[in-house]
Amino acid sequence: LLSGAGIKTPLSCAGAGLARSVKQQRILALSRCRDSIFACVEHDMEKGLIERLMALDDITEPDELTTHIERIVQGLGFDYFRLAIIIPVSHQRPEIRILNSCPEEWIESYSKQGMIARDPVVAAARRQLTPIRWDKVRGTDEQVDVMIEAAKCGLRCGVSYPLHGPRGEHGVLSFITERYQPALYVEIASTLAMVVPNVLEAAIRICRPKGDAG
Numbered sequence: 573l574l575s576g577a578g579i580k581t582p583l584s585c586a587g588a589g590l591a592r593s594v595k596q597q598r599i600l601a602l603s604r605c606r607d608s609i610f611a612c613v614e615h616d617m618e619k620g621l622i623e624r625l626m627a628l629d630d631i632t633e634p635d636e637l638t639t640h641i642e643r644i645v646q647g648l649g650f651d652y653f654r655l656a657i658i659i660p661v662s663h664q665r666p667e668i669r670i671l672n673s674c675p676e677e678w679i680e681s682y683s684k685q686g687m688i689a690r691d692p693v694v695a696a697a698r699r700q701l702t703p704i705r706w707d708k709v710r711g712t713d714e715q716v717d718v719m720i721e722a723a724k725c726g727l728r729c730g731v732s733y734p735l736h737g738p739r740g741e742h743g744v745l746s747f748i749t750e751r752y753q754p755a756l757y758v759e760i761a762s763t764l765a766m767v768v769p770n771v772l773e774a775a776i777r778i779c780r781p782k783g784d785a786g
Contacts, residue, residue: 618763621647625767628774634671637778641771642673648763649756650747652727655771656694657735657743659780669779674748678725687721690714697734697744703761704732704744707754726750731757733768737776745771 624644631637645653654672661667672679681687688694692715696704706729709719722728730748735741745768749756757764 621763621767625770628770631774632778634669634778637774638671638673641671644767644771645673645747648747648760648767649749649753650730651750652748654746654748655743655775657737657741657772657775657779659737659776660740661781664781667779667781669775671775671779674727675725678722678727681721681725687718691718692716693732693746694744697732701734701736703757703764704734705754705757706730706732707752729753729756731764733764735768735772737772739776741772741776 621644624640624647628637628640631640641653641655645651652672652674654670654674656668656670659667659669690712692709692711693704693706695711695715696709706719709715727748728750729752730746732744732746735743735745747757747764
C-alpha cells in the first residue's frame with residue numbers, strides 16, 4: 573500500500589507539472605503571436621504615416637492641406653487640429669493664416685469673441701518651446717473660461733506645439749480630442765515630433781504670399 577501511494581503521488585505531481593508547462597508554453601506562444609501582430613500593425617501604421625507626410629510635398633492649396641492634415645491627425649487618434657501661423661512678409665503686414673478642422677460653432681465663437689487675446693494656449697506658445705499639454709494649462713479666470721468654452725464645443729483635451737520657422741514664422745499647432753485623453757500625447761509623443769516639422773514646412777510653403785521671398 574505504501575508502495576502504491578508512493579508511486580501515485582509522484583505521477584500526479586508530474587502530470588500537474590506537465591499540464592502547467594504546456595499551458596505556459598501556449599500562453600507564451602500566444603503572447604509572441606500577439607506581439608508579432610502588433611509589430612506588423614505598428615509597422616504598417618508608421619509606413620502609412622510616412623507616406624502621408626511625404627505627400628505634403630505635392631500639395632499646393634490651403635484647403636487641400638487642411639484636408640490632408642485632418643487625415644493625418646485622425647489616423648493618430650485625434651479628432652481635430654488647429655494650425656495658426658504668422659508669416660513675415662517683406663514691406664507688408666505679416667500674413668496670418670489659420671487652418672483647422674474644429675467644429676464650426678467653435679470657430680465662429682472664437683472669432684466673434686476675440687478669444688485669441690485670452691487664449692492660454694496661445695499665451696503659453698509665446699513663452700515656451702516645449703509642447704503644451706492642455707491638462708496642465710493654468711491661467712487667469714478669463715483664460716480658463718476659454719478652455720471651458722472649448723470643452724463645451726467638443727474640444728476637451730489636446731496638446732499644442734509652439735511653431736518657429738526658419739525665417740521668423742511662428743505660431744501654434746494643436747492636436748485635439750473630444751474625450752479627455754491626456755495619456756494619448758504621452759503614447760505618441762515621438763510620432764508627433766515627426767509630424768509637426770513636416771506640417772509646418774508645408775504650411776509655410778503653401779501659405780506664404782506668392783512672389784514673397786521672405
